[in-house]
Amino acid sequence: MKNSTRILILIVSLSMLAVYFTPIWEINLDAPQYPEGLGFEIWINRMTGDLKTVNGLNHYIGMKTIEPDSIKELQIMPYIVGFLILGGVLVSVIRKRKLFITWIIFYAISGIVGAVDFYLWEYDYGHNLNPDAAIKIPGMSYQPPLIGEKVLLNFTAYSYPSTGGIILISGILIAIIALIYDFRNYENKEKNI
Amino acid sequence: MQTMATMLLSLVVIAGGFSMYSGCGSKKGKGPLMESNAPSKVYVEPGKFDEFYSFVSGGFSGQMAVYGLPSGRLLKVIPVFSQNPENGYGYSEETKPMLNTSHGFIPWDDSHHSELSMKDGVPDGRWVFINGNNTPRVARIDLKSFRTVEIIEIPNSAGNHSSPFTTPNSEYVVAGTRFSIPVDNKDVPISTYKENFKGALSFIRVDQNSGEMSIAFQLITPPFDYDLSHSGKGPSDGWFFFSCYNSEQAHSLLEVNASQKDKDFILAVNWKKIEELIKQGKGTDKAVNYAHNKWNESTHSAESEIIKTVKTLTPADVSGTMFYIPCPKSPHGADVDPSGEYIVGGGKLATVIPVFSFSKMIKAIESKQFDGEIESIPVLKYESVLSGEVQNPGLGPLHTEFDDKGFAYTSMFVSSEIIKWKLDTKEVVDRMPAFYSVGHIMIPGGDSKKPWGKYLLIMNKITKDRFLPTGPELNQSAQLIDISGDKMKLLLDFPTVGEPHYAQALPGDMISKNQVRIFKIEDNKHPYALKSEKDARVERKGNEVHVYLSAIRSHLTPDNIEGIKVNDVVYFHVTNLEQDWDIPHGFAIKGNDNSELLVMPGETCTIKWTPKEAGIYPYYCTDFCSALHQEMQGYLRVSPKDSNVPLTFNSNK
Known part of the structure; x- marks a missing residue:
């Protein structure tokens, strides 16, 4: 492993510490009655924002209330990210390519599992509706987008990564690019020999 | 000749009346008295704010x-x-x-x-x-x-x-x-x-x-x-x-x-x-x-x-x-x-x-x-x-x-x-x-x-x-x-x-910049406040009845109450559980000789009511709060003084 790769991985790992202090994802809702905006943020271990208001509005369409205390992911995530940080630091200290590759695979899997889990969670909230809801529109579901925007009745929902999420996503991309460069470098060296 | 004079007189009266209501002439503050671009100076575009708050006594x-x-x-x-x-x-x-x-x-x-x-x-x-x-x-x-x-x-x-x-x-x-x-x-x-x-x-x-x-x-x-x-x-x-x-x-x-x-x-x-x-x-x-x-x-x-x-x-x-x-x-x-x-x-x-x-x-x-x-x-x-x-x-x-x-x-x-x-x-x-x-x-x-x-x-x-x-x-x-x-x-x-x-x-x-938008429900120290609609209830103390009523879009809880008797002193303690700006709920009951209530988000207000006759008394939210505001209503049954209708209250039964 090149020295520059090591330093890069160290920086990526340490910058992930910021994920403990910034929201990972944000969901914003746009409606005529809310010119001041409405939305909430998903952090590594909690949710903030207008959850009460969103829950209040969601009861009309029979969505379950969002209760951060009952979401297991919010208890697990701090450990996963902590493990990623620790792994990254080890990679940069031990300088073993195998460890580096293992770390990247773990990082990537965590990301994919996280995204799938988030999608399923959104699917459940959007589809699993109270049959006694006041507003029932045949065929209508209210799943917010994984990423991007979507019109849900009088609301437009926007779902985008926030600071923490951007750090996590760019971290894995940087790590993969670093790995590719490191490989090329290694191959070149072999050719030279 | 007399007709002519009458006609002239009535014309003068009409003209006078016309000028009175049409507001023309500088005497009424138009013309030279008025700023020529006055409309643009007082026009505040829709959605824009005035420059000043003025606090004018109500006499x-x-x-x-x-x-x-x-x-x-x-x-x-x-x-x-x-x-x-x-x-x-x-x-x-x-x-x-x-x-x-x-x-x-x-x-x-x-x-x-x-x-x-x-x-x-x-x-x-x-x-x-x-x-x-x-x-x-x-x-x-x-x-x-x-x-x-x-x-x-x-x-x-x-x-x-x-x-x-x-x-x-x-x-x-x-x-x-x-x-x-x-x-x-x-x-x-x-x-x-x-x-x-x-x-x-x-x-x-x-x-x-x-x-x-x-x-x-x-x-x-x-x-x-x-x-x-x-x-x-x-x-x-x-x-x-x-x-x-x-x-x-x-x-x-x-x-x-x-x-x-x-x-x-x-x-x-x-x-x-x-x-x-x-x-x-x-x-x-x-x-x-x-x-x-x-x-x-x-x-x-x-x-x-x-x-x-x-x-x-x-x-x-x-x-x-x-x-x-x-x-x-x-x-x-x-x-x-x-x-x-x-x-x-x-x-x-x-x-x-x-x-x-x-x-x-x-x-x-x-x-x-x-x-x-x-x-x-x-x-x-x-x-x-x-x-x-x-x-x-x-x-x-x-x-x-x-x-x-x-x-x-x-x-x-x-x-x-x-x-x-x-x-x-x-x-x-x-x-x-x-x-x-x-x-x-x-x-x-x-x-x-x-x-x-x-x-x-x-x-x-x-x-x-x-x-x-x-x-x-x-x-x-x-x-x-x-x-x-x-x-x-x-x-x-x-x-x-x-x-x-x-x-x-x-x-x-x-x-x-200092305006309060809502009252935090968790800071509500009213002795009859509700923190959740699960706690909504009715309690009797002799001839005093306390209704702990919650209001949130778009229901009042409880919304069916029985066992109230003529001449009971009924206190409706209404807590608005909303935590969203500009979502007040009102409360009114038929025949109340007191008044209605307007309850701000996170607030508890109490209105007293003494029913004088047996019968069914509807109550409802008076502030158009949501698409289902008209559904935000309930019934209260008042029975004669000596009746043995038990005190019950419920919602969604």
């Missing part, structure tokens, strides 16, 4: 109205001294104590003057005070919530008119009596006016952090009618000036008998020196009864306390602190300019406007330029205090406000006009008719050290043909005048609530 409505300026749009009517069934103020169990007095529950008053709290002589946007004239009271409104949060009654007083003007840091709010009365309000012949009646001037201390008011002391002065007042500022800080009429001490047909003397007075009071004298032990604690009512924002409830003593001081107790300044003919306004040097008197029947000089007054006191004394209060020589007189101002000068360029503006009630004059030369530079008979006038910050001299709001007493007529009873009319240039220009007319006697105004952002 005989007992309330205070808030208008945006320059648009004249009514933003809110704040209930203060009068019950307001629209939101339950003065009807709900929580707000009823606000209207308690030593005379019991007095659900109305005549509110006269608004005054903003000040810091360093400039309005700070924390509170606005307003006086109740009839049953003497002073109220404090919190400008974070636009709610009346405190009312204090004034003992030994009747007709709290020269109130609630404040000192430059709102150390004190004053309350001078318009009717002199016997100090302990004893039963005496009215003809013993001169010996038994007194004019009490109260100084109410304001806590600088909480705003809480307490009567610090009362000055018991000769039985004149104390009309208006203003605090000194800058060099004259530490002094207060009260105008008074009826120095004749008449007690009947004042119209004639109190207009005999050529001059009445402005009483100058050195309150800083009086503070020192009190510290030295001067003053007598007198037994009285007066109510002090406070709103508690965490319990969402008011408490009323009757206070039993007040410190009083006679002129002899505080000699050397009070001086009468002679002022022509029944003065109304006693207005101090932004520099604090000039005190302008407004003699309602005077032909000049006297301008007094504070520095001359101090010299006159030092050199004892006295013209006798009244009950040991020295009377200063008129000329020794006078800076100058504004000559030929018009008729009936009432009240003066100031801009930031050295000009004063005085309302002329009798000649129905506003004059603009220069403070240093006392020269009239402009005049403009008022429609009609202007009383008070207001420039934002115009009685402070820092006027925002852009607009002048004038509050007229007579409306007549200014708006589409509404029968014999018309709202009063206010007019907005542009004073940014050399000439005053009329911008706008708008009708006002009640009869405004004074107003105050401040730039919008000094207040808008």
Whole structure:
């Protein structure tokens, strides 16, 4: 492993510490009655924002209330990210390519599992509706987008990564690019020999 | 020929009527009087805010109205001294104590003057005070919530008119009596006016952090009618000036008998020196009864306390602190300019406007330029205090406000006009008719050290043909005048609530940024609050029934209640569980001889109801809260006194 790769991985790992202090994802809702905006943020271990208001509005369409205390992911995530940080630091200290590759695979899997889990969670909230809801529109579901925007009745929902999420996503991309460069470098060296 | 004459006559009448309602001609304030681009100066685009909040007293409505300026749009009517069934103020169990007095529950008053709290002589946007004239009271409104949060009654007083003007840091709010009365309000012949009646001037201390008011002391002065007042500022800080009429001490047909003397007075009071004298032990604690009512924002409830003593001081107790300044003919306004040097008197029947000089007054006191004394209060020589007189101002000068360029503006009630004059030369530079008979006038910050001299709001007493007529009873009319240039220009007319006697105004952002949007439900300490609709319930205690009712879009819980009996005393404690801005819920039940409620998010309000007949009583939310607002309803069953219907309550069964 090149020295520059090591330093890069160290920086990526340490910058992930910021994920403990910034929201990972944000969901914003746009409606005529809310010119001041409405939305909430998903952090590594909690949710903030207008959850009460969103829950209040969601009861009309029979969505379950969002209760951060009952979401297991919010208890697990701090450990996963902590493990990623620790792994990254080890990679940069031990300088073993195998460890580096293992770390990247773990990082990537965590990301994919996280995204799938988030999608399923959104699917459940959007589809699993109270049959006694006041507003029932045949065929209508209210799943917010994984990423991007979507019109849900009088609301437009926007779902985008926030600071923490951007750090996590760019971290894995940087790590993969670093790995590719490191490989090329290694191959070149072999050719030279 | 006769027909011809009749036709001509009717034509004249028609033409006259036409011009009356079409409002043409400069006589009505169009044409040369009007700013040519007036519409663009008062037009506030949809979605945009006004430049100023104005707090306009509600007069005989007992309330205070808030208008945006320059648009004249009514933003809110704040209930203060009068019950307001629209939101339950003065009807709900929580707000009823606000209207308690030593005379019991007095659900109305005549509110006269608004005054903003000040810091360093400039309005700070924390509170606005307003006086109740009839049953003497002073109220404090919190400008974070636009709610009346405190009312204090004034003992030994009747007709709290020269109130609630404040000192430059709102150390004190004053309350001078318009009717002199016997100090302990004893039963005496009215003809013993001169010996038994007194004019009490109260100084109410304001806590600088909480705003809480307490009567610090009362000055018991000769039985004149104390009309208006203003605090000194800058060099004259530490002094207060009260105008008074009826120095004749008449007690009947004042119209004639109190207009005999050529001059009445402005009483100058050195309150800083009086503070020192009190510290030295001067003053007598007198037994009285007066109510002090406070709103508690965490319990969402008011408490009323009757206070039993007040410190009083006679002129002899505080000699050397009070001086009468002679002022022509029944003065109304006693207005101090932004520099604090000039005190302008407004003699309602005077032909000049006297301008007094504070520095001359101090010299006159030092050199004892006295013209006798009244009950040991020295009377200063008129000329020794006078800076100058504004000559030929018009008729009936009432009240003066100031801009930031050295000009004063005085309302002329009798000649129905506003004059603009220069403070240093006392020269009239402009005049403009008022429609009609202007009383008070207001420039934002115009009685402070820092006027925002852009607009002048004038509050007229007579409306007549200014708006589409509404029968014999018309709202009063206010007019907005542009004073940014050399000439005053009329911008706008708008009708006002009640009869405004004074107003105050401040730039919008000094207040808008502090606004409360919701009350946090977790901070709600009301004893009957609900934190969740799971706890909604009905409890019986003898013939008292407490309904813990929750309101959230779009249901009331519980919504089916049975087992209530005729003549039960039912209390509905309604908690609005919403935590979203501008989602109030209302509550009303059929046949309630009390009122409805309007409950803000996170708040608990209680309304009492005593059903008199058995039957089914629907109840519902009165504030259109959501698409399913009409579904936000319930039924309550009332059974005869001797019935054995069990008490039940439920929701969604």
